[in-house]
Amino acid sequence: MPVESPPDAATRERLLTLRDTIKRVINYRTFYLRYCPPNAHPAGNRLQTLCPIPAHAHSGTGHPSLSIDLTRGLFHCFSRDEGGDAIRFYELMHGVKFARAVRELARELGLAGRGRDVPSLAQRAAPDVDEGGASSGEAELEPLTAEQLGVVCETLLAACRAEDQSEGLGYLARRGIDAGTAARAGVVYFPRRAYRRVMRKMQSAFPLEELRRSGLFNARAHLTFYRHRLLFPFRVEGRAIYLQARTTAAGVEPRWHNMRGVVPSLYNVDCLNELASGSVVYLVEGFTDTLTLLAHGFPAVGLVGAGGLKEEWLAPLGRCRTVAALDPDAAGRRAAERYAELFAARGLALARITLPADVNDFFRQRPSAALEFALLTEAAIEGMKDEG
């Protein structure tokens, strides 16, 4: 057995980060069951079984002494009063030290390369760089037709919908967006441990060339939505035609990732079909603000970035009374000015409300936000009449 020297501080730091990543992606059920006797069956998220830890040298005839919490990934052997997390369990089962346990588990989960030559799964999943540049080959890829892109989109969304949504819904819930609103907007999520399964479903449904043309796959034949797994579809007449995805992890840049091509419509544009003429509709920035308003019963359409409004999207807004609630920063103010001019050039009015924070923060921070928002809307529409 090779002698392991104790890791220095920097290595130790890297190992701890890697350990945390392992804990985010590992499937505890699969992991622990691998070491348990074949007759071990979990009851809910608990597993009580004969303890397989070699150093414990159990006779194998007594009571099952190993208890495993499959939700938190913790084990405890009551007979020897020893317990810990999955890393510790791996150490005990394989007779290795912490550093080696972390490295081996990471490799197994595709989190780290086998050596310097083999890139990690995250690296292999990275979107092709220099899009439009000659070297990547991306530029030569003909974009898919809107029809084809729609089919690819719907297939990916269905594959994600089949996976565990709880982390994605938890992320939205922390922002005040309930599961019902997310479902109505068609938002889906897949956990990182489902990455390969989702990728395989796409590979079996479409030729690689088509997947690359959609921008979902890169030149390494990997699904590029590896860090960005909360998916927001753009739907027109009930069909997804494009999507953008967000990371739910802290510290990942960029926070957004999308298919190839340009944003094809206002986000949630379908909501306009359900509105009576003359109804109020809000124009906001981004998915979160749009969904926040929907969650509180205010119909809204979203722009990607403050400057994202295109002139050809104005016509369907014409039947409604549009109220802009853009971010209260310089970019938001400039955009609101410009949009007011765009609307005016078409003989349309654009009312504006300015909140002390973005829409999501406003609704999260103030218990009476919905009422205040309704009052601000009334005032904005009244003020517009006075001007006109």
Ligand SMILES: [Zn+2]
């Ligand atoms: Zn034991």
